[in-house]
Amino acid sequence: MSFNFDNFIKSVHKQFENEFQIEEVKDILSLDENYTKDSPVSTGKRLIIEKLLFCGQKPEGGGDFSFSHKFNEGINFLIASNLKGKSSVFKIIKYALTGSKPKNIGNWLKHILLSFKINDKFYSVYLNLSGRNLKAKLINGEIDSYESAENAGDIWITTNAEDFELKMKEFFFNQFSYYSLKWTQKDSRKNSVALNESNTSWSTYFNSIYLESKDSTVFMFGTQETKVFEMLLGLELTYPINRLRIRLDYIQSKQAMQEDQILQKQVDKKNYLKGLNDQLAQKQSEYDSILKQQNKPIKVIDSSNLYSEYDKFANILNKENNRILKEKEKLNNLKRKENELNENLRKNKGSRIQFY
Numbered sequence: 001m002s003f004n005f006d007n008f009i010k011s012v013h014k015q016f017e018n019e020f021q022i023e024e025v026k027d028i029l030s031l032d033e034n035y036t037k038d039s040p041v042s043t044g045k046r047l048i049i050e051k052l053l054f055c056g057q058k059p060e061g062g063g064d065f066s067f068s069h070k071f072n073e074g075i076n077f078l079i080a081s082n083l084k085g086k087s088s089v090f091k092i093i094k095y096a097l098t099g100s101k102p103k104n105i106g107n108w109l110k111h112i113l114l115s116f117k118i119n120d121k122f123y124s125v126y127l128n129l130s131g132r133n134l135k136a137k138l139i140n141g142e143i144d145s146y147e148s149a150e151n152a153g154d155i156w157i158t159t160n161a162e163d164f165e166l167k168m169k170e171f172f173f174n175q176f177s178y179y180s181l182k183w184t185q186k187d188s189r190k191n192s193v194a195l196n197e198s199n200t201s202w203s204t205y206f207n208s209i210y211l212e213s214k215d216s217t218v219f220m221f222g223t224q225e226t227k228v229f230e231m232l233l234g235l236e237l238t239y240p241i242n243r244l245r246i247r248l249d250y251i252q253s254k255q256a257m258q259e260d261q262i263l264q265k266q267v268d269k270k271n272y273l274k275g276l277n278d279q280l281a282q283k284q285s286e287y288d289s290i291l292k293q294q295n296k297p298i299k300v301i302d303s304s305n306l307y308s309e310y311d312k313f314a315n316i317l318n319k320e321n322n323r324i325l326k327e328k329e330k331l332n333n334l335k336r337k338e339n340e341l342n343e344n345l346r347k348n349k350g351s352r353i354q355f356y
Helices: 005-015 022-029 087-100 144-153 159-175 204-210 225-233 236-293 304-356
Strands: 047-057 062-069 108-120 121-128 137-141 156-158 182-186 194-200
Touching: 005 022, 022 236, 047 087, 087 108, 087 121, 087 159, 087 204, 108 144, 121 144, 137 159, 156 159, 159 204, 182 236, 194 236
Parallel strands: none
Antiparallel strands: 047 062, 047 108, 108 121, 121 137, 137 156, 182 194
């Protein structure tokens, strides 16, 4: 039975009819994407590992090595002493099936060949790590050797590590009708309040299906275990609930930022008013000080002696000015007489020259 969006809107509105109109409910719950991702057609499909081969060269010149193992359906046991590579086997399986290379898998691997089946359909994934760049291919059917894998036809082939991981994700998402759930997380940059959106990868789902021993007490990494489990079970409305949860995160984040801005404006306004009050208090203090000075009693000073001294010095100054004027007049008279003598001398010199 296909999903009926209109009936879904009506059922939700019935629960909130006192708070929202039906058009408002429709606007809130409408997605740009489909609501029909919650019924995986792959229900009942099983991913079964058939055979694993890998080879390489041990670190620090430890010599060549190779591994080959045929797995059986059901429970398989790998028994070996400590530090003999049991964990490496599972890490290599994960690398081959997800494209996500574990950090502690070094450059000692040269070839990986993993055969697996989904229900009764066989596939093989081959990784050639002997060159500078990765060469990876997905092959139809079960392959028994590296040489056969090199020469076999492929579903796809890539020489790029990122592309290899993407192609494995697309392949398994298509096989099992999985899809990427999303979640939000705070930006890691300092002083940033922005939200980043992350996608659930095929590697994350792989971790939820094939747990490593160190993860035996948890379902998967992070905080998305509930939604991933719902998605794996194909529970109704898992995908739209996840998408609406992301929308809610963004709305709450935006609301929180707006509240922070309002709070900051209130703090700024409070500081501004405090500054004005401080300035007002300072001006009031200056004003009070001036008033205090003006209200002091005025001291009366007897100025009669000052006036007497002033008159005394004024008389002396007048007498001195008169004496200077008389001396200047005498000096002017002397200068006139000097000029007259010089004129007479000049004339007398001229008469003597004519007489001789």
